[in-house]
Amino acid sequence: MKQALLKLLKQVEPDKEKSPFLHTAYDAFFTFAFTPNMVTKGGVHVRDGMDLKRQMVHVVLALQVLYLFGTYNIGHQHFVALGEYTGFLQGAHLKLVYGLVKMIPIFIVTHVVGLGIEFYYAYKKGHGVEEGFLVSGALIPLIMPPDIPLWILGVSVAFAVWIGKEAFGGTGMNILNVALLARVFVFFAYPTYISGDEVWIAGIEKAAEGGYFGQAYGAVYGVFDSLFGSLGLATFGDGGKAVIDGYSGATPLGLASKGGWDAVTQSYTTGQMLWGTIPGSIGESSKPLIIVGALFLIITKIADWRIMLSMVIGAVVMGLLLNAWGATPFMEVPWYYHFYMGSFLFAMAFMATDPVTASSTSTGKLIYGFLIGFVGMIVRVLNPAYPEGWMLAILFMNVFAPLIDHYVLQANINRRAKRLQAAMKPAETAAAPAAAEAQA
Known part of the structure; x- marks a missing residue:
């Protein structure tokens, strides 16, 4: 099966000279799907399957549980703000769908912009797509607020990849962490979108404009309402829900900075902070x-x-x-x-x-x-x-x-030089009488 797939992919490989950009995209997929067909030099000839791509994949795998929890927590925090399904597992299907509707566009924009720039530079330089954005692209959505405008996200990713990596020569040459550079760009260029209380809770600014739906995703939630209704499950409803009185959406860190630990414990328990059922960046x-x-x-x-x-x-x-x-x-x-x-x-x-x-x-x-x-x-x-x-x-x-x-x-x-000098002194001392006797 594997050999048949490999043969098929080799048959559809674009010509590098006639279609350099398509060949770059093909090479990126091919090297991601298959281990390197190389052996180490020497007498052993052990095939080495752990290249940089596979190292990066390990990091991406370690992040998957955070993606799952972060997506669910987006929905949980939204419903808590509306005073509905306040138990963590209550309305689980609604929370997961709401989180996915928020998370998937963030993930797509991050990768379309970042990988688009990576593909362009690989095409212009005539080499394979570099591996570094596998991790950066997985990290960036997790360190952003769930309600970040997608155009700001796209600009921040482009800045981080262009200025933070490609300007230095690409993967392995950058001196600054690319994912953090995207976040710091948002913080300094658009501070109101990544600071304050409401930015950490998806949808509460638009609650009065249409509750769960807002203007953009009403049809999407409507489709799921039809599905959930046919299964006898709770639905999103008609929207128009308002945030409960007194709800601030402040993170524990924001509360601590203003009122210390007492202010934090008035809103959250240590268990909530430990397990993560609190507002904050997605991951x-x-x-x-x-x-x-x-x-x-x-x-x-x-x-x-x-x-x-x-x-x-x-x-x-x-x-x-x-x-x-x-x-x-x-x-x-x-x-x-x-x-x-x-x-x-x-x-x-x-x-x-x-x-x-x-x-x-x-x-x-x-x-x-x-x-x-x-x-x-x-x-x-x-x-x-x-x-x-x-x-x-x-x-x-x-x-x-x-x-x-x-x-x-x-x-x-310096330490090795001193040890070498110390080791040479006894030999020089022993050789001195012999040299004097020879001269005599």
Whole structure:
């Protein structure tokens, strides 16, 4: 079966000279579907099936549980805002459909824009499509608000791929994390769409204009209403629902930045924050699922545990220092509760460990991760305009990662030079009397 499929694909392969763009698209699919037909050089000739594409696929696989949960949570948070189906599993079919209707366009726009640029550059350069956007394209939807306008998303993806990667030479040459660059572009270019309370809950700004439906997706929900009604299940209804009185949509992190931990616990329990049934970016909320993904990456050796561990230590050290200072309610939040809020674990597992933009030496990874945790906590707590810190801290340390590696390597060279000099001294001392006797 596999050989037949391989033969069929070879028969429909476009001519590289006559149709270079079609051949580029064909090559991207072919190399994604099949392992490399190569052997290592030497006497063993072991075929190596783990190329960069397959490494990237491992990261994408680790993100799938976050996609599933994040999609469902979009719908859950929407219905909670309307005061309906407030139990997590109540109205599950409605929540999943609502989340899919929001999530699928975000995913499609991200990949159409990003892969379109990748295909264009591969076609112009005459080489295969690079693998890096497999991960960037999977990460970008998860770090965006569920109600982000699609045109802003497209502009941010184009900026990140063009300026953040292709301008530096493509995959493996970029100095900044591409996914984070897309988010930071939205934050600085369109701050009202990624800050505040309402941006984290899909549809509440349009609740008065048509409830569940709004203007764009009424027909889609109508189709599902017909299906659910025929099965005797609850339906979306006629729309026109309003957000319940007193509902703010604030994230735990936003509440903590204004009123400390007491303000957070008035709206959310630690269980809700742990399991992720709270507002926030699509993929950052469920801490156990993120930890499962992190362990998967460590076990498969796709991500380095040194960066994760040292990042946790850096955040703990700075958190303890801020707790000791205690000048504001946010500083008084116990350090361990910072792991319940915001995107620390997601940034630790999937952003800081990017092998292209992180430090590459073992010691450098420890330093790099520690500084991200340390600096990120400073930005989160001491910057009133941005009660989060990991995005800026990671991008900041991306810039310094080569410098960290340089000093680590230089220190290793100096230590080896000193050991060599120390080893040569006894030999020189022993040779000195023999040389003197020979001269005599």
